[in-house]
Amino acid sequence: MFQYAVRRVLISIPSIFGVILIVFLMVRLAPGDPALLLAGEFATEATLERIRERFGLDRPTHEQFGIFIVNLAQGDLGRSTRTNRLVTSDLRQFFPNTIELAAAAIVIAFLIGIPAGIIAALKQNTWADLVVMFGALIGVSMPVFWFGLLAILYFSVQLGWFPVAGRGTWQHLVLPAFSLGIGTMAIIARMTRSSMLEVLSQDYIRTARAKGVMTSSVVLKHAFRNAMVPVLTVGGLQFGTLMAGAVLTESVFTWPGIGRLLVDSILARDYPVVQGAVLLIATSFIFINILVDALYAVIDPRIRYD
């Protein structure tokens, strides 16, 4: 498995390189003078000159890319044009909050999605199945930001159960995590249902039933464990997607995460921060997926990578 993980990391090197290239090109392809984009609209001529010097903007593009990579390797992503803070310290401050939100979202998604899917599978073609499946369909069809707004309106403004926005106590986390998790919850419920149905039709389940094993025991001990393998994988791969979904959720709940940092920076044309945030989200997406793939082998011993 270790070997597999190493190989996956090696395979993903071209992707990471591609991500860096795209992030690099963002500033070069955007309309306007790259120096102005990197220094901010109100930069003085002296600052512009310094930026041109630092990023080699008067040199050919491939050399600029070389400089960009060297800077990146040294952990230098430049400074925010709005706050003049180091981009890396901005990222370090906001990124853990996004991880917190995404982790809470995926926990909620599993906690609700799996039981819902199991019920739907056990009560196939009954009203319970119908309700779960229709709910899941609504879940993937709903804009998260809309659900977030309605949740704020109902649970925060009218009932006063949760704070309207921001981050701090666990109450702050409930609504954003739930809103963010809804899509994943729907996917997990659907996946659990179809996976359970498939496992329940297997011969060993029939054998267990024929032996006189109690239904609850068949479902929990025999079927559930085997049905969970694909569900955990699909759910795990959703974690990275949640970080992108957080862009919208964080904006609704003014959650101080990297998604909101990204959107605010785009709107303020703060390109160094935009570059840093995009780079961080994309690379962590790649690494999380590698991790989930490797864990796949841990939960299912039948799978061996060679």
Added chain:
Amino acid sequence: MTESVKSPGAEPGLPPGGAPPPTPPGHGGRPTGPASAPQRKTTPRWRKRLARSPIAVAGFTVIGFFLLVVAFAPFLAPYSPTRQALRSSYVPPMAGVSLRGPEGQLGLWVRDVSRSPIAGVQIGEEAYPVRFLVRGESWTWFFGLVTSDMRLFGVDGPIRWYALGTDEQGRDLLSRLIHGAWISLFIGLISVFIGVAVGVPIGAISGFYGGATDLVVQRVVDTMLAFPGILLAIVLVATFGTGLTNVMIAVGIASIPIYARLVRGSVLSAREREYVEAARALGLGRLPTLFKHVLPNVMAPIIVQSSLQMAVAILFAAGLGFLGLGARPPEPEWGLMLARGREYLAVAPHVATFPGLAIVFVVLGFNLVGDALRDALDPRLSQ
């Protein structure tokens, strides 16, 4: 019953594992010659399955309704989507509307409504009936080809009414929703078109030729897929600027790798089959074989994906509009309308509620059709 469309030499059996190349709907290679004449009369099996599916009926009904709204928007909408009435901003839905007239007669009757921060909602004395086919503000449609002042329904009197309330500038929310429908449809259609037009050939060539081409293409696709969900569209919009056109292109480009991956997988399993070998043995070149015989046989997953992709594109575009990275005011784009409603959520919740409902409705329609198509085109995939 025989499959009504198939490539020459295609075997009806299933491939041994791998992605299935099911019967393609609308395959250009319609059977010709006397031998295949009876086939033309039979309805393809997938279409029968589709007609029997309640999911498909529900989905197509929703989309049909949506298309009608797009086509007849100015006729259906009571007012222009941009006309402001500042004395009636944030009027709640159905304000001043009653089901009984002044003399107790049944029907929809409305009274004049205004709202100001100091006086609150004020409702006038005189009631006017709502009637079908009322003359109102004149409108032009289809690039000026159609001009009329006829509306499907409206108040028969000198006042305005707001079935779903008004926004911050006193614009009729219902009219804005109706006029915004085409934006969602266009974003979906154009971005799916971009995804198919670029992604399908790329994936097909990558899968069919293999080797170095495949390697290079797949690394590019990998890179694009490294941007999860809406992020690639955000990156493109951040680079090339906001606005409706850029959103369509960005969402379209973001869907290219999905099509490329999907088609590559299907082509990989299809290219090993006998009909490909037969076509090549008959002296057909590689590219013609790919486009004439392989591609039509991998159409089913592309069609399913396109319906689901319409849903995703509409959601993404609304999300970008909501973030302020998409359509710009006063465009009645649903995501943008939702964002405007957010500022006065507690005072006028309807401004954010209805555009969201409209999005859910349309996205649900495309998701239902996508699910139904998948079930019909490839029963092995469904439970």
